[in-house]
Amino acid sequence: MSEIEDGLPIGQVAEAMGLSVHALRFFEREDLFLRPIPRSAGGRRVYGPEDVEWLLLCNRLRDSGMSIARLKEFARLVRSGPGNEPDRLALLQEHERTVQARIADLDACLVIIHDKVVTYEKHLRDGTAAGLWSPASSP
Amino acid sequence: MSEIEDGLPIGQVAEAMGLSVHALRFFEREDLFLRPIPRSAGGRRVYGPEDVEWLLLCNRLRDSGMSIARLKEFARLVRSGPGNEPDRLALLQEHERTVQARIADLDACLVIIHDKVVTYEKHLRDGTAAGLWSPASSP
DNA sequence: GCTTGACCTAGAGCTCACTCTAGATTTTAG
DNA sequence: CTAAAATCTAGAGTGAGCTCTAGGTCAAGC
Known part of the structure; x- marks a missing residue:
């Protein structure tokens, strides 16, 4: 099977989200995730359910016209935790x-x-x- | 006054439409108008009321997400006359x-x-x- | 007449948001 | 074990839609 402890590889996440793997890697480079996506022993991304859930919200925000810059700002706020x-x-x-x-x-x-x-x-x-x-x- | 026979110079059209003069010249290069904008003796664009009216429709189509390419196609159809x-x-x-x-x-x-x-x-x-x-x- | 500002053309440059490439590595299927 | 498929990184390339620049010309006010 392809899941490691409920984690998904980039290809499956891309397909589920309707995004390209390139876009997902781009999003990570741009710090749009709440954390660096964890990696398998071999260095491959393993997306957890929380990453996928966050991506779903990101998709809605992006689809509704929020720019990458703004989304990045929102991610930064959420990352900086409570307060x-x-x-x-x-x-x-x-x-x-x-x-x-x-x-x-x-x-x-x-x-x-x-x-x-x-x-x-x-x-x-x-x-x-x-x-x-x-x-x-x-x- | 600045109108020559009901025609407006590019600056006034730009201001009225909320577009830059650059954009208006770009639109003309892209054949988005129904005709080449007529020129004054000195070679300056003189927009007639029908050009402005067409621009208003173009603005609505653009604002609602129509691409330049599609708008160009529509302009081409209208230009080719009845039928x-x-x-x-x-x-x-x-x-x-x-x-x-x-x-x-x-x-x-x-x-x-x-x-x-x-x-x-x-x-x-x-x-x-x-x-x-x-x-x-x-x- | 002269200055100032609007306008001209052709073409280069810019932003955004990806998208793709190259070349290497890892994983999976047979 | 091997071949094919998926993934990796860094960085270059793309397309849409303007936007700006350079180097002029033209028009209006004083």
């Missing part, structure tokens, strides 16, 4: 607001885009050119 | 679906993030460490 929870909370709250704003922005874009879609659909149904862009013609 | 409306519609519909999916994704992330925020808030109110990450401790 800086207010800082961690502030960072998370700021990110939450950023994501909310982004969603609102996308919603607004979606309205415009959907409007265009509807206009085109109507045009194609009716065979008219009303409301369509064409070289040198408006809305 | 390819089904293609334009298909492109817009696909983008609409992409944006919807992105919003759903962000919503899911937001749930996780908000959960973390609430956990930290609760911890800070109660003075407990329950449910918090710390070096070598779970959730």
Whole structure:
């Protein structure tokens, strides 16, 4: 079997997370983990469940647009242990607001885009050119 | 005054759009406009209202995550004039679906993030460490 | 007329977030 | 035991999307 005491090799973690092994090694170089990933006797990374769990949160933060730099800062705070929870909370709250704003922005874009879609659909149904862009013609 | 027959110089368009003049020139090089921007006698760009209107749509498409390459394709379709409306519609519909999916994704992330925020808030109110990450401790 | 600032082109440079390469080592399957 | 697959490190390369520079030209105010 490939698990050593509940630990996973990089390949399996990569597959489970939808990341490349390169990305995982890159994350570690960038100090995005809460600890250096432990190694087997042969020097290979052995990811523990807590590393995987942390990665899951990282994925959510990254997917929602948090930069590597910011995530690194969050990891640093968590690593420095108890006492800086207010800082961690502030960072998370700021990110939450950023994501909310982004969603609102996308919603607004979606309205415009959907409007265009509807206009085109109507045009194609009716065979008219009303409301369509064409070289040198408006809305 | 700075308008020549309802045309705006690059600086004013840039300011109005929240883009740099560099970006506007880049967009033109990349064929993102429906036409080459007309020039004044001295060789300066003079943006017409239709260019600005097109830019507004471009901004929405870009803001909602459409790549330059895709936008270029859309511009090419619109430039090639009437007859390819089904293609334009298909492109817009696909983008609409992409944006919807992105919003759903962000919503899911937001749930996780908000959960973390609430956990930290609760911890800070109660003075407990329950449910918090710390070096070598779970959730 | 002259200074100042906006604008021009072509092209180099930058940031981000990976991604890939080379060359070596380790592990697993047969 | 051997061959193939997975992993290792250090560092170079990539692509998107601008951003900036150099070396000018052009236009407006005094």
